[in-house]
Amino acid sequence: MNRLNGGIGTGSSRDGASIQVQNEPTIQSAAAWVLRTGVTLSALLMLIGLTLSFMHHPINVQRMQSIFFNYHPSAILASIVAGEGRGFIDLGIMVLAFTPVMRVAASMVIFAIVDRDWFYTLVTLGVLVMTLISLFLLS
Amino acid sequence: MIDWSAIGWMAALSAASLAGGIVGAISGLGGGIVIVPVLTIFFHIPIQQAIAISLVSIIAVSSGAGSVYVKEHITNVRAAMFLELATASGAIIGAALVSRYLNAQVLSILFGIALLASLIPIVVRFGEELPQNVQNDRLARFLKLDGSYFDKNLGREIDYKAGRVPPAMAIMFIAGVLASLLGIGAGVLKVLGLEMALRLPTRVATATSNFMIGVTAIAAAGIYMHRGNLVMPYVVAPAAIFVLLGAIIGTKIIERMSNTAIRKFFALLLGIIGVEMLIKGMSM
Secondary structure, three states: OHHHHOOOOOOHHHOOHHHHHHHHHHHHHHHHHHHHHHHHHHHHHHHHHHHHHHHHOOOOHHHHOOOOOOOOHHHHHHHHHOOOHHHHHHHHHHHHHHHHHHHHHHHHHHHHHHHOOHHHHHHHHHHHHHHHHHHHHOO | OOOHHHHHHHHHHHHHHHHHHHHHHHHOOOOHHHHHHHHHHOOOOOHHHHHHHHHHHHHHHHHHHHHHHHHOOOOOHHHHHHHHHHHHHHHHHHHHHHHHHOOHHHHHHHHHHHHHHOHHHHHHOOOOOOOOOOOOOHHHHHOOOOEEEEEOOOOEEEEEOOOOHHHHHHHHHHHHHHHHHHOOOOHHHHHHHHHHHOOOOHHHHHHHHHHHHHHHHHHHHHHHHHOOOOOOHHHHHHHHHHHHHHHHHHHHHHHHOOHHHHHHHHHHHHHHHHHHHHHHHHOO
């Protein structure tokens, strides 16, 4: 039973090194996919936002340095619905900021479901929890 | 009606961001070293806001270049994940506790001295293309930190081992503390830990650091984002887009560089950051 569950106490023989090597591409391609998707989506949103802003109301340097980021999802949504470029840019920043978090979460899922590597599943869970703590609790 | 001053301003910002992205992707430092001084000196943006914008840019470089390095198997994902534990706990402890007992001035000076001192082991190994005589330590074997990648510059598959894990963890922990205290990504300590303690090949070290700094930066960026008024969308958007482009270009340039060339480039930036930290500490 321990052997099937990868429980504690069995020898080093249960660590099939060849299986790990075979599974490695999965974790790599999942992480790469999440990063590429997040980055592409956020760049597109920012590009749309900048284009809209310049089309609707030519903005000047002073205004560019005096407008600040909205982090309330409802305010961002309202701005997008109103067709303001600004809302798209803020959403793009949001998507970008959460891309590394999504990358950690995706790696955790692959470590758990595909690799069945419980040690690294715990490691990634630890990183995820600590990142969220510093993101939401410490500020 | 076109406001040409705004267009020119944006073009200059884009060029600086492009350079930051290239430097960041090659060195594994994220590019704050270029972006923060440019924003404060040439764009007259206050330092706190420049750091917030640079943190968002670091996330862009880390993710953009990371998607390429991870796909090409240059990043050591296991080493990054395991050492992120040390960085993340350092960041939390830094934010929660240490700021009460350590002041930023002492910290900047110590950091500067530590960086300049770490130039010595790097310069000693200037000519070393690949790490020699590295033995997996027991922890590295348990963590499966050894690996292989295809070196496009050398034209062959490189197998490598990973050395001393505990000192690497200690360095990553300090990197986390500094990141939350000084608001920097502390990529420079990550590359040092990966190359000097773990003894990974240089391009594996910079790619793995690049992968890690996104998570460190998000923690620091969260603090800034909650203060809301520190991030300027119209500065961040062009910066992030061009930093991304630069990062992708950087991943192409590094293919043609030898490990020794990457290490020399890193040593140059290390020296600059070290002196910068000393000056910053002494002028506080």
